[in-house]
Amino acid sequence: MKINSLKDKTKGKLSPAFGIKKTRRSEVNYCPPYLTGESDVSLEKLRVELLLDVKKRNNRDVVRMKMEKTFAFRRYEVVRDTPMIQDFQERWPALFEVNEINAEFKRITTMPLQSRFLSQLDVLSDKLLKLFEKRGGQIGKRLERILAPMTQDDDVDTGRECVLKGLCVYLNEDPANLVREFVAEDVAAIKESIEDTMVGIFVVKHDATSRPEDMGIVLEGLQILQGLDNAALAAAMLFGLLYVLNLNYPPELKHTFEVLQKVVMELDGTTLSKKAQVLKNRL
Known part of the structure; x- marks a missing residue:
């Protein structure tokens, strides 16, 4: 509702019907709310930490935990902003590997991939x-x-x-x-x-x-x-x-x-x- 609200529309495209975001393929968690106590500031801090975490060896558990915590933040970015793949990959490099794709798909659909x-x-x-x-x-x-x-x-x-x-x-x-x-x-x-x-x-x-x-x-x-x-x-x-x-x-x-x-x-x-x-x- 927040993404589709008039005040959240891109500047200059204020039609209420413009760019409506909605589930299309049985996404259970299409754009979920943030976890209790989290905000854009706290989740952005975790995202920056992840940029360093993915470069460390034997650090999969830490990366998995932080990816889980930042899921709603990341999903909001994908759905609202529709970023270019290159830009999104630079912001979320941990997402682009087999285990994390499996995990993210399950977060979205609740189904194993x-x-x-x-x-x-x-x-x-x-x-x-x-x-x-x-x-x-x-x-x-x-x-x-x-x-x-x-x-x-x-x-x-x-x-x-x-x-x-x-x-x-x-x-x-x-x-x-x-x-x-x-x-x-x-x-x-x-x-x-x-x-x-x-x-x-x-x-x-x-x-x-x-x-x-x-x-x-x-x-x-x-x-x-x-x-x-x-x-x-x-x-x-x-x-x-x-x-x-x-x-x-x-x-x-x-x-x-x-x-x-x-x-x-x-x-x-x-x-x-x-x-x-x-x-x-x-x-």
């Missing part, structure tokens, strides 16, 4: 694969190519990656917009492509057939995370960051992320687009 994302993907994989096999036409042929690595490699991570890419294709979206693969030697092309990417996962390989040498997440042309183990984990972290940073789903992948949210994670699964509802019914 990584464990639920991967387990639910595994639960739905067999049914999704059956749907993919039944699809004909050009999409069916694309799905065959996407799923081909599963016949050569029974690794669970390979299977999850193929299912995620297949989901994009089944929803008539391009998996290259989700996962972008590069050859390690082409450094200039990698840098240029990352700078042009608003939202996505990057994978660096020695050659087209080798296993990834590096994998991470790009937001607003910046490498936010690096050194992730597999594409499914990267997809989970990307999904979590869209919640953590209160970002819209990229238009070219809006159906894929809607299905990940409402069908896989079961967050607000009662109101679906026609395309997502058809998929859910078939499952």
Whole structure:
């Protein structure tokens, strides 16, 4: 209510209906109040302390405690100010690592991120694969190519990656917009492509057939995370960051992320687009 109040509007944009902030994706703690006894001054002091704490070794417990205390302060900043990713990362560097993304997502939704994302993907994989096999036409042929690595490699991570890419294709979206693969030697092309990417996962390989040498997440042309183990984990972290940073789903992948949210994670699964509802019914 405070964020949406007229006196809290940005100067020069005083329409009551301008820039209304509201939950869109089942955020339980979309913009929670400060803890009792805390203020902007005390929480800003903790934020500054965190800048030093993250540089210390074996200091995870202290960082976790202070991140928990500053959650409402940080969330208010994200929702009200919609900062650029680079600026926000400089202010909250502790947030941009796997454990803290998991923790922040749970603070927002009360639901675990990584464990639920991967387990639910595994639960739905067999049914999704059956749907993919039944699809004909050009999409069916694309799905065959996407799923081909599963016949050569029974690794669970390979299977999850193929299912995620297949989901994009089944929803008539391009998996290259989700996962972008590069050859390690082409450094200039990698840098240029990352700078042009608003939202996505990057994978660096020695050659087209080798296993990834590096994998991470790009937001607003910046490498936010690096050194992730597999594409499914990267997809989970990307999904979590869209919640953590209160970002819209990229238009070219809006159906894929809607299905990940409402069908896989079961967050607000009662109101679906026609395309997502058809998929859910078939499952």
